[in-house]
Amino acid sequence: MSNLETAPQARVCGGRDDVSARPVHELLTGKQVPLGESTVVRRLLPNLGRRMVGAWCFVDHYGPDDIVDEPGMQVAPHPHTGLQTVSWLHDGEVTHRDSVGSLATVRPRELGIMTAGRAIAHSEESPRGHGPVLHGAQLWVAIPDRHRHTEPHFEHHPQLPEVAAPGLRATVILGELDGARSPGAVYSPLVGADLTLAAGAAARLPLERDFEYAVLSMSGSVDVDGVRVEPGALLYLGCGRTELPLRADADSSLLLLGGEPFEEKIVMWWNFVARSGEEIAEARAAWNDAPADRFGEVHGYDGARLLAPALPPVPLKPRGRTR
Template sequence: MSNLDLRPPATPCAAGPTGPVRDLRPGRPVPLGESTVVRRLLPTLGRRMVGAWCFVDHYGPDDIADEPGMQVPPHPHIGLQTVSWLHAGEVLHRDSLGSLQTIRPRQLGLMTSGRAISHSEESPRPHRHAPILHGAQLWVALPGERRHTEPAFEFHTDLPHIAGGNGLRATVILGTLDGATSPGTVHTPLVGADIALAGGTDARLPVEQDFEYAALAMAGEAEVDGVPLPVGSLLYLGTGRRELPVRATADAAFMLLGGLPFEERLIMWWNFIGRTQEDIAQAREDWATGTRFGEVKGYDGARLAAPELPPTPLKPRGRTR
């Protein structure tokens, strides 16, 4: 997933207060590629991270039967992991490691950029892709000791499931939830899960008291901790809970994102996460000159050009509003 903003602001990755919170935020519409509009939910003003989760886009359901669908040209990343998660449709992933993988609903595409990687994402060409596209793209910030690791791509189809009773079912995408652990590689204590609620669900989901959490509404009308979730919204929940009440009068789904609050000071600019102005400037220069990030082969089109750096210095910041 790329940030296609040609004038990206310097985004301090930060989060808010500790303790239970119920902060509901709508998504901000952002064009992505040729024909996709996403709802950007992280980062936003006043809310930068949930654990190590630092970037969340929700898209669809979109009817793309006669449209190109998702078309995101080759672009670079450092210092993060990307998570692709679909409820409907298909996304074809290519990267500079030579990976070529079609990702389908409830399959995990996990790319670790480490020191440097580039990739593209696209719907299979017209008349070959599914008619509906619906999903989420997310980033996870890598901790300092792992940010220069070797790049990697993982694809997992066999993810653990939880039957919570009273109409609740969950798929663990990353990390651990209620004793079930995803095979996806993580570098900080976190969780990402897809929660499905049958109509009439009234259940309690066990969570970690030290984790902060947020719920991304994917479908239907879920109610989390007493708050109704409009589709495409993000409910920040803070920390301090041992269980999370969830309800639904009709079938609904949401993604649960959480983790230990991320304490490192970061800079997030364009598609890079670094610690210093020099980190970001060097990554931009390396992408512009065709070094370090490798080549994405097979994409029918030009790669993304890096925007100009802002005139003011980029400064790392901590977990502040």
């Protein structure tokens, strides 16, 4: 998924100075951002209060949207560097095409993960004859410096491991949770899991003490460690936890995101993750002027590619993980 803002801010994220070493409760609300022809997303990371959770550096939540008479998701070819994109659906289907020749339709609770590495381009669209509802999340993971120039590739995993407890089912999207490990490629210690809770469920989910965590409410209203989290909100939880109490009065679902605090500083602008403003400028110029040379071509999308917007008039400088 692309960041379609016409004047995106440059953000420097990462580093451990501002990571909470103890459990906290920071409830974050999203910014409404239009995406493509008919989709509006709630952008939860980066946020004015929090820029990263582990290596997770970008979180969009969209839907549930009625797209019976709409085209649904229509995101034209656009570039990425230095990150992984994670597509996660609860309703609907999204067709992925990219410049390394991948073509896949991702369906609910299937993992579509694209490793941009040194450079890739892709498009995302609801297929013709799509279902009536679109609901999901788009997530980005920053790749550590030693791996960020890896060869780009795409993975589609229709089957993922699960962890179950009375009233709770957890699908492991990335990383490992309670001994269950996702087949998706990761480059730093992290976890992503889809939690489904039945009405009346009360459960305790095991966590890693050294990870920082956040939860995104996808549907229903859930008490997370005593804090009520409504759909479309993100609760940052800090570090130092070995378990997470959950209670649901109605059928509900959450995304759990966590990982070791990301030690490196990264510069994130538009759809690029880099280590300096100069790298961002080089990637932007390459995409706008001669995209095939660095990013390749996306074949099969009916429409023009997206051009990168103008760079901000000030140098891209570090501003830390929080603001």
